[in-house]
Amino acid sequence: MMRVSCPAVVRCLVLVAACQMPACGNTASVFDLETDDPKQDQEKIAEFYAHEATRLRQMAQDYDHRVAVYERLFGPHSDWVEGTRLLSQSYEAAAQEQERIAARHQRLHDRRSHAADQESR
Numbered sequence: 001m002m003r004v005s006c007p008a009v010v011r012c013l014v015l016v017a018a019c020q021m022p023a024c025g026n027t028a029s030v031f032d033l034e035t036d037d038p039k040q041d042q043e044k045i046a047e048f049y050a051h052e053a054t055r056l057r058q059m060a061q062d063y064d065h066r067v068a069v070y071e072r073l074f075g076p077h078s079d080w081v082e083g084t085r086l087l088s089q090s091y092e093a094a095a096q097e098q099e100r101i102a103a104r105h106q107r108l109h110d111r112r113s114h115a116a117d118q119e120s121r
Helices: 006-020 024-029 042-074 079-120
Strands: none
Touching: 042 079
16 A cells, blocks of 8 residues: 655645535625724624634544544554544644634624613613
8 A cells, every 4th residue: 555645645635625615715704803893793703603603613623533443444554534534633623713702702792782771771
């Protein structure tokens, strides 16, 4: 069996993963996702980030399944397994970051809603 170097496998897997990602920036034109402006619909922005977190977490789980397959095919210490495991961990970390951002925007929405409730009393 031909042995492939770990950097080559990782580059290949990253390329495959990048090709699977839909045009990530296209939805950003609807909302200014970087704003903390309370006048913006912070709840919708939070929903966007929560959706992205779910999508990224699903990708991480998909790569976890691939790890199991590659372990059976190539052995538990193969470059394929290690590279795929790194991709899975990367997607999981990205999902956690998206959840953190979603929570921040949800807090901004909640504060605005609370302030509006206080003003109406």
